[in-house]
Amino acid sequence: MMGKEVVIKVKDFSYYVGSSQILKNLNFEVFKNEILSIIGPAGSGKSSFLRCLNRMNEIRAETKIEGTIEINGQNIYFPEVNITELRRKVGMVFALPVPLPRSIFENVAFGLRMAGVKDKKLIESRVIDSLQKVALWNEVKDRLHSSALKLSGGQQQRLCIARVLAMRPEFILLDEPCSGLDPVSTMKIEESLMELKNNYTIILVTNNTKQAARVSDRTAFFLSGELIEIDRTDRLFTAPRDRRTNDYISGRFG
Amino acid sequence: MSLRLSPRKEQAIVRRLLFGLTALSLFILAFIIFFILRHGLPVISWKFLTQNPIETGKEGGIFSTIIGTIVLIILALVIATPLGVGTAIFLTEYTVEGSLTRIIRFGSECLAGIPSIIFGLFGFILFVTKLKFGWSILSGSLTLAFMVLPTIIRTSEEAIKFVPQAYREVSFSLGGTKWQTVSRVVLPSALPGISTGVILSIGRSIGETAAVIFTAGSALRLPTSLFSSTRTMSVHFYILAREGISLSKAYGTAAVLIISILLINVITYYLMNRFLRKYT
Amino acid sequence: MGNRTTMKGTESKEKLIRLFLLATALSAISILALISVFIFTEGLPIMFRHGFKKFLFSLDWYPTEGHFGLLPMIIGSLMVTVGAMIIGVPLGLAGAIYLTQFSSKKVRMVVKPMIELLAGIPSVVYGFIGVVILVPFVRENFGGPGFSVLTASIILGIMILPTILSISIDSLMALPPAYREGSIALGATEWQTTRMVLLPAARSGIIASIILGMGRAVGETMAVIMIAGNATSLPRTILDPVRTLTSNIALEMGYASGEHRQALFATGVILFIIIMVLNTVANLTSRKMSR
Numbered sequence: 001m002m003g004k005e006v007v008i009k010v011k012d013f014s015y016y017v018g019s020s021q022i023l024k025n026l027n028f029e030v031f032k033n034e035i036l037s038i039i040g041p042a043g044s045g046k047s048s049f050l051r052c053l054n055r056m057n058e059i060r061a062e063t064k065i066e067g068t069i070e071i072n073g074q075n076i077y078f079p080e081v082n083i084t085e086l087r088r089k090v091g092m093v094f095a096l097p098v099p100l101p102r103s104i105f106e107n108v109a110f111g112l113r114m115a116g117v118k119d120k121k122l123i124e125s126r127v128i129d130s131l132q133k134v135a136l137w138n139e140v141k142d143r144l145h146s147s148a149l150k151l152s153g154g155q156q157q158r159l160c161i162a163r164v165l166a167m168r169p170e171f172i173l174l175d176e177p178c179s180g181l182d183p184v185s186t187m188k189i190e191e192s193l194m195e196l197k198n199n200y201t202i203i204l205v206t207n208n209t210k211q212a213a214r215v216s217d218r219t220a221f222f223l224s225g226e227l228i229e230i231d232r233t234d235r236l237f238t239a240p241r242d243r244r245t246n247d248y249i250s251g252r253f254g
Numbered sequence: 255m256s257l258r259l260s261p262r263k264e265q266a267i268v269r270r271l272l273f274g275l276t277a278l279s280l281f282i283l284a285f286i287i288f289f290i291l292r293h294g295l296p297v298i299s300w301k302f303l304t305q306n307p308i309e310t311g312k313e314g315g316i317f318s319t320i321i322g323t324i325v326l327i328i329l330a331l332v333i334a335t336p337l338g339v340g341t342a343i344f345l346t347e348y349t350v351e352g353s354l355t356r357i358i359r360f361g362s363e364c365l366a367g368i369p370s371i372i373f374g375l376f377g378f379i380l381f382v383t384k385l386k387f388g389w390s391i392l393s394g395s396l397t398l399a400f401m402v403l404p405t406i407i408r409t410s411e412e413a414i415k416f417v418p419q420a421y422r423e424v425s426f427s428l429g430g431t432k433w434q435t436v437s438r439v440v441l442p443s444a445l446p447g448i449s450t451g452v453i454l455s456i457g458r459s460i461g462e463t464a465a466v467i468f469t470a471g472s473a474l475r476l477p478t479s480l481f482s483s484t485r486t487m488s489v490h491f492y493i494l495a496r497e498g499i500s501l502s503k504a505y506g507t508a509a510v511l512i513i514s515i516l517l518i519n520v521i522t523y524y525l526m527n528r529f530l531r532k533y534t
Numbered sequence: 535m536g537n538r539t540t541m542k543g544t545e546s547k548e549k550l551i552r553l554f555l556l557a558t559a560l561s562a563i564s565i566l567a568l569i570s571v572f573i574f575t576e577g578l579p580i581m582f583r584h585g586f587k588k589f590l591f592s593l594d595w596y597p598t599e600g601h602f603g604l605l606p607m608i609i610g611s612l613m614v615t616v617g618a619m620i621i622g623v624p625l626g627l628a629g630a631i632y633l634t635q636f637s638s639k640k641v642r643m644v645v646k647p648m649i650e651l652l653a654g655i656p657s658v659v660y661g662f663i664g665v666v667i668l669v670p671f672v673r674e675n676f677g678g679p680g681f682s683v684l685t686a687s688i689i690l691g692i693m694i695l696p697t698i699l700s701i702s703i704d705s706l707m708a709l710p711p712a713y714r715e716g717s718i719a720l721g722a723t724e725w726q727t728t729r730m731v732l733l734p735a736a737r738s739g740i741i742a743s744i745i746l747g748m749g750r751a752v753g754e755t756m757a758v759i760m761i762a763g764n765a766t767s768l769p770r771t772i773l774d775p776v777r778t779l780t781s782n783i784a785l786e787m788g789y790a791s792g793e794h795r796q797a798l799f800a801t802g803v804i805l806f807i808i809i810m811v812l813n814t815v816a817n818l819t820s821r822k823m824s825r
Contacts, residue, residue, distance in 0.1 A: 056423065088429035094420065098418075100424060110428060114434045114438070163424075167428065261723045261726055262723060265725040269636050272632035276628060283651060283652050290659065341559040341561065341562060343555055344558065344559035361563025362562040367749050367753075367816075368753070368806075369754070369755065372573065373569070376568075376572050407562060432551075433548055461656025491656075492658045492756060492760075495665065512655070512659065519654055
């Protein structure tokens with residue numbers, strides 16, 4: 001596990017919305033092909049951090065950053081960085097499944113079409129491949145062209161992951177992807193994630209400490225915009241170094 | 255104070271009064287529609303709809319005025335829809351609330367309140383005389399387009415605001431640019447709402463007389479180009495009724511007008527409900 | 535991570551699109567400016583030449599002889615507008631109160647769009663109904679020629695009713711449900727609640743609806759031409775014929791030329807100013823509401 005290639009490097013990173021500081025001086029690294037969970041109570045800044053990784057934070061007005069985030073050695077906040085390419089490389093799955101009001105096929109193909117891919121064969125093979133990777137292919141192969149809105153919540157969320165996979169990203173950011181799902185659907189998503197980590201680096205923000213314990217290699221604990229502790233998941237959950245981490249994972253707050 | 259009614263009694267009386275006044279409003283509507291249709295429907299026939307007016311409308315049908323109305327409205331919408339939808343996109347997607355949006359909204363709201371006769375005067379002086387388009391379809395359409403622009407802006411803006419923010423986030427997160435997000439995600443989702451505005455504008459244009467009569471003129475021939483003068487149904491109806499040319503033809507024309515308006519309102523109502531149900 | 539050239543390409547394309555949209559967004563305000571400029575440049579010079587006083591306070595309108603007194607028309611517009619308010623405001627408000635406080639949601643969902651349909655009926659049709667039904671009715675029952683302030687007021691009142699009803703319903707519905715529930719929980723009847731809590735709370739929206747209705751009444755042209763009688767003398771009773779500012783323009787525009795035409799634009803200037811004042815007041819009141 002250790003001694004692995006560093007793919008994301010967060011250095012002295014702070015983030016402000018308006019005059020309030022959301023993230024405070026973060027310093028840590030993410031390794032290739034790991035699942036990193038970020039846990040913490042509501043308002044700890046974990047989702048905001050995720051949005052800083054693909055610069056989705058910039059959609060809202062009045063934001064400011066300090067410090068750097070390097071992905072593959074490149075500071076993503078350099079002015080010459082192409083944001084749309086960054087977002088293709090760093091895919092994102094949201095808390096609630098948001099299928100676009102289109103067919104299942106078109107949902108998965110959406111990113112490719114926006115990237116200007118015209119080759120029909122390529123699009124089709126990517127769609128099939130992506131749906132297979134999230135174990136949705138068998139459930140939807142007969143109705144690829146019916147509306148994605150008709151899928152169940154769990155299926156929709158797996159579709160959203162497939163939609164990200166179709167872009168062939170290197171990173172997948174998941175923002176509490178199971179918060180609206182039943183246990184069976186949650187389990188299916190977790191299985192997919194374990195499968196996917198062989199090829200992708202995954203950062204999972206979750207409110208569910210048990211989920212973090214189940215799926216992730218390492219876990220980071222955020223509190224009030226600060227990184228309190230980051231460690232191997234088994235160690236963080238059995239022998240946290242910080243009292244606040246211990247309080248949180250034993251359910252004393254949050 | 256002993257004369258004072260108990261609150262319950264007072265409420266019962268007020269309630270009946272309010273019900274009566276509401277019923278009266280409904281009755282007026284029903285009466286107008288019924289009255290026009292009762293006198294007008296017997297006049298409407300295939301011939302009435304497909305024959306040109308003869309002897310300034312004393313005989314024959316209203317075909318050329320139907321064509322005039324349709325051509326005028328289509329051209330007006332072709333001009334007003336891009337402007338209105340563009341404005342709505344700019345206001346909702348490309349800027350934040352500030353003095354610029356306040357000015358734009360103020361302009362649109364004021365334009366909505368300007369009486370049609372002022373539009374008529376303006377269209378007459380600018381298009382008919384200054385730009386030398388003459389009394390023509392072009393002058394009439396431009397004037398109508400300016401008139402319906404605020405309706406299209408307002409309904410489009412509301413429709414666009416109804417599109418869930420999450421759709422935009424998904425599109426951005428998949429590497430979509432602003433324009434891709436707007437054109438591939440926001441606009442298609444807002445389309446039913448936007449068409450409501452366009453159809454409402456058709457309704458307003460069909461009934462418009464004052465702005466049209468001074469810009470498109472009142473020629474009864476079938477138009478041959480954008481520079482032909484034309485007469486719309488409502489202008490025709492006005493002239494028939496006011497100059498006492500033919501009462502029965504006037505009723506027939508009014509019935510066609512009322513039926514078109516009814517149809518348009520039913521369509522808008524249906525579209526609007528479907529759109530709202532989808533997003534709420 | 536950066537293919538610089540394609541990024542520059544999409545970025546400048548995005549900038550171009552934004553610029554284009556900004557241009558469309560400025561269309562409404564530009565058109566408003568254009569209209570003001572044209573109406574004023576056509577109408578103001580003659581007012582300066584003959585003096586504002588003459589336009590505003592002279593009773594004589596003989597445009598071909600150089601008498602451009604608009605006072606009868608100003609008073610005419612005022613009278614029919616006030617008359618329209620007397621008819622339209624109670625009807626509109628009663629409907630709004632009944633549909634929001636005393637009827638089921640189902641009834642409201644059906645009746646509101648039906649009454650709003652009144653706004654869709656072309657003004658020429660209103661004028662026509664006025665001519666064939668109301669004018670003879672007024673003549674036979676109240677005397678006078680029938681083409682009168684009264685007739686015009688009734689028709690205009692019906693025409694502005696949907697505006698008042700619709701906006702008042704919206705502003706009553708926008709109130710927090712707690713207002714109503716709280717008052718009823720204290721033992722007030724629905725009517726007491728409406729009168730003492732809801733109507734005051736929705737005041738600015740209701741006022742805005744009335745002002746917008748006023749604007750519609752002042753600006754209405756075709757219906758008024760057909761039923762008001764159009765005499766240029768001052769009406770002494772509400773059964774006398776009257777001419778409004780709008781009819782004055784529409785009636786004579788067809789044949790006017792020279793100073794006469796300019797005088798019609800001067801009429802337009804006065805009308806325009808009245809409307810802009812009403813619009814601005816309505817705008818400010820409803821903005822106060824949203825705050």
